[in-house]
Amino acid sequence: MDKNAMKKMAAERSVDYVEDNMILGLGTGSTVVYMVEALAKRVKAENLHLTCVCTSIRTAEQATSLGIPVKALNEVDHIDLTIDGADEVDDNFQGIKGGGAAHLFEKLVATTSTRNIWIVDEEKVVDTIGRFPLPVEVIPFGSQQVFNKFVKEGLNPEFRTTEDGQRVLTDSKNEVIDLHLEKITHPHLLATWLSEQVGVVEHGLFLDLVNEVVVGSPEGVKILKAR
């Protein structure tokens, strides 16, 4: 089955979790695009009153264009539920995010949210995370020094670049270094170490954050419950 069909299936199911009057976090990425489309349909059909907090300019533009009301994270006092994509998730519900370079805003929204749901295709459910390169957002000032330190630590870093060779910049105008690790066997240790590095703004390890994962697969939608 086509990967996009699996993403769409998970995305469409995830909007069943949305209830009237919720403050809702909206993630970022191609799976989230399907979710926002499905959400807009429900909002219209059922006249739902939602307040949505978006994790990227892209998602905010899509939501606004479809008539979904959007507020900034600073304008809300809590978030009831956040629906987001992910790049990898393991059996212990530890994940990697940031393939769309939005992990800083995504983590801020996720940690403000009472519940977090991820929507993925089944290829993203793995035994051990790390095959997907781990994104690390760094400030541009001195980013080469941070990169050099990652090299020294054997973390196989690579600056993320656009097709024309420019460094990718996040919505906060920071750079992204992807770590090619293949397997992350001690995610909490790595997360702590990365957070301690000067110049690192945020990394893409999302640990102990997700409550449910909605998985699109050729057999249909599967729901994995963490807590």
Ligand SMILES: O=C(CO)[C@H](O)[C@H](O)COP(=O)(O)O
């Ligand atoms: O973390 C993310 C963006 O920073 C995305 O949620 C993640 O990359 C999944 O993207 P997609 O749905 O396009 O596969």
